[in-house]
Amino acid sequence: xxxxxxxxxxxxxxxxxxxxxxxxxxxxxxxxxxxxxxxxxxxxxxxxxxxxxxxxxxxxxxxxxxxxxxxxxxxxxxxxxxxxxxxxxxxxxxxxxxxxxxxxxxxxxxxxxxxxxxxxxxxxxxxxxxxxxxxxxxxxxxx
Numbered sequence: 001x002x003x004x005x006x007x008x009x010x011x012x013x014x015x016x017x018x019x020x021x022x023x024x025x026x027x028x029x030x031x032x033x034x035x036x037x038x039x040x041x042x043x044x045x046x047x048x049x050x051x052x053x054x055x056x057x058x059x060x061x062x063x064x065x066x067x068x069x070x071x072x073x074x075x076x077x078x079x080x081x082x083x084x085x086x087x088x089x090x091x092x093x094x095x096x097x098x099x100x101x102x103x104x105x106x107x108x109x110x111x112x113x114x115x116x117x118x119x120x121x122x123x124x125x126x127x128x129x130x131x132x133x134x135x136x137x138x139x140x141x142x143x
Contacts, residue, residue: 003062003138004048008032010103011045011067011133018092019043026071026088033070037122041073041085043092046130064136072119072128082127089114089129096133103136110135 001009012031019029028034030044046068053061071088073081093112096102103109111134118127 003064004050007048007064007067007103007136008045011069014096014099014102015043015045015069015092018088018095022088022091025084034121037124040126041071041088041128043069043071043088046070062138064138066132066134067136069131069133070117070119070128071131072117072121072126075118075125075127085127085129089131092131104138107136107138109133109137 008031012029015029019026025041027039027042029042030038033044033046034042048067049065051063051065053063055061069092071085071092073085076082093114097112100109101107111132113132113134115130115132116128117130118125120126
């Protein structure tokens with residue numbers, strides 16, 4: 001698998017485990033942004049940014065700037081719905097915080113940012129929370 005595939009797959013695995021632990025509160029989870037209009041709330045692995053460093057003539061360090069996980073629900077002006085999304089996002093943050101090498105044995109990450117978001121998926125407008133895991137690094141062949 002490529003570096004980006006490993007990041008997406010391992011993040012999706014954690015998202016799937018999070019769903020299993022919160023099945024009553026979280027609908028489907030997706031490896032990429034869904035094309036249709038899924039039942040809410042749902043979550044998916046979003047954007048991945050990648051760069052490479054070359055600190056020596058034979059070493060290539062792959063640096064993924066970040067991987068995004070997005071939790072979405074119907075657009076509502078409802079504190080209860082927003083609180084539920086916040087709880088799902090916070091639970092996911094707790095899950096990956098306990099697993100600093102969840103992306104692979106020779107990888108690490110150093111930041112998590114959480115922010116409100118809104119997106120259109122399948123022509124439907126959703127409100128949500130984005131969790132961005134940043135500062136991801138892994139040595140060549142080490143993931």
